[in-house]
Amino acid sequence: MTITAELVFNEMPSHLIYISDDYETMTLIDRETLVDLFRPELIRVCKDLVSKDKLPDVVRQNLRYAALSHRWLSVGEPTFQEMSVERNHQSTRPGFIKLRKFCQKAREYGCRLAWSDTCCIDKRSSAELDEAIRAMFKWYRNAEICIVLLAGSSSISDFPEEVWFQRGWTLQELLAPPRIKFYGRNWEELGRLRNDKEDYSMLEALSQVTGISRQNLLYFSPGLVDVREKMIWASKRRTTRIEDVAYSLIGILNISLSVAYGEGDRAFRRLMEAIMQACREWQILAWAGPHSPFQASTPRSPLAYCAFDEASANILLPDRYMMDRPSKLGDPFFTMTKRGLELEVILVEMMLQEPAPRRPGGTRKKTQVIHLISDSASFYDVTARCDVTFLPFSQWAVAIVNYQADESGKRGGIGKLKPTSDYLCFVLGSSIHSAYGGWQKVETQKVVTIRTKREVYRQVTTVWL
Secondary structure, eight states: OHHHHHHHHHHSOSEEEEEOTTSOOEEEEEHHHHHHHHHHHHHHHHTTOSOGGGHHHHHHHHTOEEEEEOOOOSSOOOOHHHHHHOSSOOOOSHHHHHHHHHHHHHHHTTOSEEEOTTTSSOTTOHHHHHHHHHHHHHHHHHSSEEEEEOTTOSSGGGGGGOGGGGBSTHHHHHHSOSSEEEEOGGGOBOSSSSSGGGOHHHHHHHHHHHOOOHHHHHHOOOSSSSHHHHHHHHHTOBOSSTTHHHHTTHHHHTOOOOOOTTOTTHHHHHHHHHHHHHOOOGGGGOOOSOEETTEEEEESSGGGGGOOOHHHHHHTOHHHHHHSOGGGBSOTTOEEETTEEEEEEEEEEEEEEOOOOOOTTOOOOSEEEEEEEESSTTBOOEEEEEEGGGTTOSEEEEEEOSOEEOTTOOTTOEEEEOTTOEEEEEEEEEOTTSGGGOOEEOOBSSOEEEEBSSOEEEEOEEEEO
8 A cells, every 4th residue: 555655645635525426425535534445445456466567557547536627706615624524515505516516527537536726725724735836736737637617608719708718827727637628607518529638629729818839738848948938828817816926837837936925026036036046048038027126137927028029029939949959049057146147148338329308397207218329330229118217327238148159168158149130138227326336137118139230259248137
């Protein structure tokens, strides 16, 4: 039973609902009870196995569970406490009716175990809640079937208006499960197959409403690859708690982050710092708009990754940077330090063209279009709309991020720029008030790019932002 215990305690949720054969009894059980409950059956099934290598698969097959994905009702969802004290849940509350219907569908898929986030997490236990948030992606991935209730939809044509596609936590509930089944209003099936991820028309509808490719819907792998693309997916969704913007991405990015409700915007800043410590993709630096209140070099939210125009979009296309590996573009060893983001860039000093004076009586604007003129014949000028609070800087520059790095791989090398390419750059400003007498990242409304007039080779410079 060692293999069973290891599987239950490491791959399955902390609490599950055990569904009786007649569907009448739904019993909430913990991991210890689950092992004891299935021990006689597993001993009987496994005793005749010729190859012990097949034992884990046999155990998983007998402990299959279904996971529910849905939008919570404003009131009436069953709680952990209610499920802990009752077995025959005949309540007519909408939440209990939904739970019973879900358990019925789970049994139709051959699952005697079911998991719902409404009642299978003891939210009074900070340790259990923390584990659930960190492990939820894994729990959905390990489920035999993920049953999705889209209560506002009657067909796939309703997907653009369906609230489920607009919520933060449901992103991982879409990506993680290899097998998924969508039900609409009144629990009507919305797809033709038992696994909707095998239905081409369903995948096409899901791709259109989410902006996620069919390839990722089918074979999504969590981790710090294509992080910027994942942030764009998340930017289209909302969470009730500010912290959940970050926590709902833990499993998708496969990173470790402690859970501390009440920290507000600090949660996303900590997420970005954890990403930057491990990620080597220069594309995660391609953001614009409001920065974190606690760190100027990190964005305030995933929305910052949507602030790009046609020029910047061209350099960020996935098929483009698949050809130029991240290790050959820019500084792959950028990192967060006490001084801020440490990054090697090609630094080009610029002059600020004085903006036109504001007309008397005119409305004071919060942003200003600025024109930066290069004193080098090799670079075109740069235009950006930025916060007017940055205009008092006495020195200006742009920091080019995705230059072609030399082959040595050493710090402080030579960067190359080609005249036919657009390059991601930061607008920087400096004054006597700047921290450490260095450069500060200027907040721009859109991602900024720069072009060269000829091929350029320049020594890279380390900046702290």
